Amino acid sequence: MSVCAEPPTAEVDADRLRLSGAWTLAGFAAGLPEPPADLPVLFDASALSALDSAGALLLLEFEAAAPSPVRWQGLSPRTADLLELVRQRRTPAVGEGAAAAGCLAQLGRAAHYHWCELRDVLAFFGELTVVYARLWLRPQRFRWRPFASNLQSAGLDALPIVGLLSFLLGFVIAYQGGAQLGRYGAGIFIVELVGLTMLREMAVMMTAIIVAGRTGSAWTAQLGTMQVTQEVDALRTLGIDPYEMLVIPKLAALMVALPLLTVFADVMGVLGGMVMAQLQLGVSFSEFLQRFPQAVSLRSFLIGVGKAPVFALLIALVGCYQGLRVRGGAEAVGRQTTVSVVQAIFMVIVVDAAFSVLFSWLKI
Amino acid sequence: MAEDLTPPVALSGITTRFGTQCVHEDLALEIRRGEIVGLVGGSGSGKSTLLRIVALLDCPQAGSVRLFGVDAGTASAAELNALRRRFSMMFQQGALFSSLSVRENVALPLQEHTALPARLIDELARLKIALAGLPADAADKLPDQLSGGMIKRAAVARALALDPELLLLDEPTAGLDPLGAAAFDELVLELRAALGLTVLIVTHDLDTLWRVTDRVAFLGERRVLACAPVAELARAAHPQIHAYFAGPRARAAATAAGG
Numbered sequence: 001m002s003v004c005a006e007p008p009t010a011e012v013d014a015d016r017l018r019l020s021g022a023w024t025l026a027g028f029a030a031g032l033p034e035p036p037a038d039l040p041v042l043f044d045a046s047a048l049s050a051l052d053s054a055g056a057l058l059l060l061e062f063e064a065a066a067p068s069p070v071r072w073q074g075l076s077p078r079t080a081d082l083l084e085l086v087r088q089r090r091t092p093a094v095g096e097g098a099a100a101a102g103c104l105a106q107l108g109r110a111a112h113y114h115w116c117e118l119r120d121v122l123a124f125f126g127e128l129t130v131v132y133a134r135l136w137l138r139p140q141r142f143r144w145r146p147f148a149s150n151l152q153s154a155g156l157d158a159l160p161i162v163g164l165l166s167f168l169l170g171f172v173i174a175y176q177g178g179a180q181l182g183r184y185g186a187g188i189f190i191v192e193l194v195g196l197t198m199l200r201e202m203a204v205m206m207t208a209i210i211v212a213g214r215t216g217s218a219w220t221a222q223l224g225t226m227q228v229t230q231e232v233d234a235l236r237t238l239g240i241d242p243y244e245m246l247v248i249p250k251l252a253a254l255m256v257a258l259p260l261l262t263v264f265a266d267v268m269g270v271l272g273g274m275v276m277a278q279l280q281l282g283v284s285f286s287e288f289l290q291r292f293p294q295a296v297s298l299r300s301f302l303i304g305v306g307k308a309p310v311f312a313l314l315i316a317l318v319g320c321y322q323g324l325r326v327r328g329g330a331e332a333v334g335r336q337t338t339v340s341v342v343q344a345i346f347m348v349i350v351v352d353a354a355f356s357v358l359f360s361w362l363k364i
Numbered sequence: 365m366a367e368d369l370t371p372p373v374a375l376s377g378i379t380t381r382f383g384t385q386c387v388h389e390d391l392a393l394e395i396r397r398g399e400i401v402g403l404v405g406g407s408g409s410g411k412s413t414l415l416r417i418v419a420l421l422d423c424p425q426a427g428s429v430r431l432f433g434v435d436a437g438t439a440s441a442a443e444l445n446a447l448r449r450r451f452s453m454m455f456q457q458g459a460l461f462s463s464l465s466v467r468e469n470v471a472l473p474l475q476e477h478t479a480l481p482a483r484l485i486d487e488l489a490r491l492k493i494a495l496a497g498l499p500a501d502a503a504d505k506l507p508d509q510l511s512g513g514m515i516k517r518a519a520v521a522r523a524l525a526l527d528p529e530l531l532l533l534d535e536p537t538a539g540l541d542p543l544g545a546a547a548f549d550e551l552v553l554e555l556r557a558a559l560g561l562t563v564l565i566v567t568h569d570l571d572t573l574w575r576v577t578d579r580v581a582f583l584g585e586r587r588v589l590a591c592a593p594v595a596e597l598a599r600a601a602h603p604q605i606h607a608y609f610a611g612p613r614a615r616a617a618a619t620a621a622g623g
């Protein structure tokens with residue numbers, strides 16, 4: 001078989017259809033031969049230089065288009081075998097798949113899907129609660145090694161990115177607010193602005209969003225891959241509870257790591273604000289720090305940090321739940337990871353809003 | 365059709381190292397057109413590595429890999445791509461694309477590499493699925509809805525999509541039940557007869573070796589210890605080969621094959 005295939009042709013020559021050239025995928029690269037208008041019933045394949053299954057399929061289509069049963073001439077034994085094999089095994093295309101489902105069927109399917117999801121969430125919480133309760137009874141079963149490694153990957157390794165982004169956030173808040181305050185000669189109030197916004201709201205929210213994108217997604221992908229490769233099932237058959245081994249240490253680690261990261265973000269955010277206050281408003285570091293305790297109460301700090309464990313719980317639960325829900329293959333892992341990040345960030349913001357409403361009711 | 369006598373696979377002087385561990389040293393192997401060659405050897409003897417080298421997935425540290433007379437070491441990227449269309453590989457776990465149905469899996473290389481109309485591609489895909497021995501209703505299933513045996517057949521269907529001249533099979537019968545494995549052996553023989561394929565099989569399945577292969581290359585001591593018909597190999601004096609073919613399972617397979 002030559003690399004440069006001769007183009008396949010089919011020409012009517014008196015009483016016969018003369019086939020020549022390479023009837024192969026390579027030959028078809030130049031274009032498909034068209035069946036001539038009135039096909040004779042004698043096909044002459046003696047000039048056929050090569051045939052593969054695609055060519056055989058096309059020849060059979062020519063054959064089907066002929067007015068009466070076709071006689072073949074000049075087929076080499078191998079070509080004849082291939083033609084015969086394709087003739088036996090070809091399956092005519094069936095009609096398009098089932099017609100598009102009706103509205104009602106779609107509604108039903110969606111309802112069923114959400115019902116199943118609700119059941120899955122309940123089962124997840126149920127199993128987690130049982131494992132958690134069992135852990136209270138036998139605390140020595142807590143797994144410190146995965147806890148420590150998760151603490152490192154979710155907490156320590158996140159320090160640079162959380163620090164940098166919080167610093168920039170404080171910087172930007174001070175820049176935008178400072179311009180307004182400076183106009184009224186109230187530059188010193190930059191301390192209140194930066195201190196309250198960072199400590200009460202922005203630092204914890206920013207940290208939670210970074211962690212959801214960094215850690216929640218990683219956990220979903222990890223658990224999802226373990227689900228696909230049946231590692232989770234393997235744990236079960238070995239009598240090891242996957243929740244105890246995989247979920248609880250992650251949950252615990254994040255509930256420790258996120259408050260600590262939030263404190264770090266507080267510091268870096270205020271530092272960013274301080275730098276900007278000095279550059280733009282001429283408020284020196286010492287002035288800023290002197291005013292800080294009066295401007296920002298301990299309560300504001302505690303409210304901010306107090307939200308962190310709740311966000312941590314949300315992120316870890318969503319990440320682990322979505323990971324363990326993966327069924328199928330590589331594509332499902334990707335899909336579930338996306339869902340995990342979107343859901344975690346969505347819930348962090350919604351719960352933060354709920355906290356705001358709650359605190360204003362309680363007048364905190 | 366003039367018979368082309370260039371060997372589809374010609375390896376010489378192949379040396380492969382992972383770190384300090386030497387897997388192949390000055391290894392040579394040649395496969396003739398239309399031949400079914402088995403590649404066997406103990407665990408860690410570098411069978412799968414060698415298959416990956418033939419499939420142009422890995423490069424050896426030294427030596428030449430010639431496929432269809434083209435030296436893969438000096439070929440340009442375009443030449444390598446042209447080569448890749450002349451052989452195909454069936455992976456041990458199938459490696460089907462999990463988001464595509466079986467038919468779409470088979471149609472994918474056709475869509476990528478040919479300008480055929482969609483109707484013909486669809487019919488070709490169905491033909492390949494039927495050739496691989498899958499029922500027609502498997503065509504629209506997703507890979508995770510298939511049994512292990514069906515995944516192997518679907519993988520063969522995809523490997524046949526572009527009518528390759530050389531088929532590389534990695535443990536095709538591993539994980540199949542005896543009936544499924546025997547049917548797979550017949551499938552390989554049938555495909556060779558019908559499509560004139562050259563086949564290289566990495567396998568541990570002794571029944572497959574006896575039933576299907578023309579020659580068996582035995583890998584050991586970092587090279588091909590022997591490459592001969594399996595009946596000859598079973599009588600070989602080399603201690604490693606002897607141990608491989610003298611075990612109770614090997615004797616049972618030989619008896620079953622009338623060897």
